[in-house]
Amino acid sequence: MDIHESCFERLAAAYPDQLDHRGVWLSSWAGLENSVLSRTLSWFLKNWARCPTIAEFNEETTRERDRQKIANRREITDACSNCESGFVILDADKWIVRPCDACRPEQYDRWQTGKYRAS
Ligand SMILES: [Zn+2]
Secondary structure, three states, X not given: OOHHHHHHHHHHHHOOOOOXXXXXXXXXXXXXXXXXXXXXXXXXXXXXXXXXXXXXXHHHHHHHHHHHHHXXXXXXXXXXXXXXXXXXXXXXXXXEEEEOOOOOHHHHHHHHOOOOOOO
């Protein structure tokens, strides 16, 4: 049994008699990262009294993926030796900084094209 199948079994066990369409669930999870799937599942099991719909579940996997992306980015920035918390200081007196191209390439690209706004 792979991770997706065992996640479906956990979901089915948590909400007995509320869950069918095993094949539809499994195919809706196709391509989903194991970590996103199992963490989303744990979140539902902890927080939801009823079984979520496939659409509700998928919506939460999107949020979970964003959370993981932000956490990964923070780890990369923490480990980066080119910057201060993701920013490179251009002028310390005037406190002019730019996003770090090593650990925040997306922000750096936006900054380069003039679209960046510090948030
Ligand atoms: Zn950096």
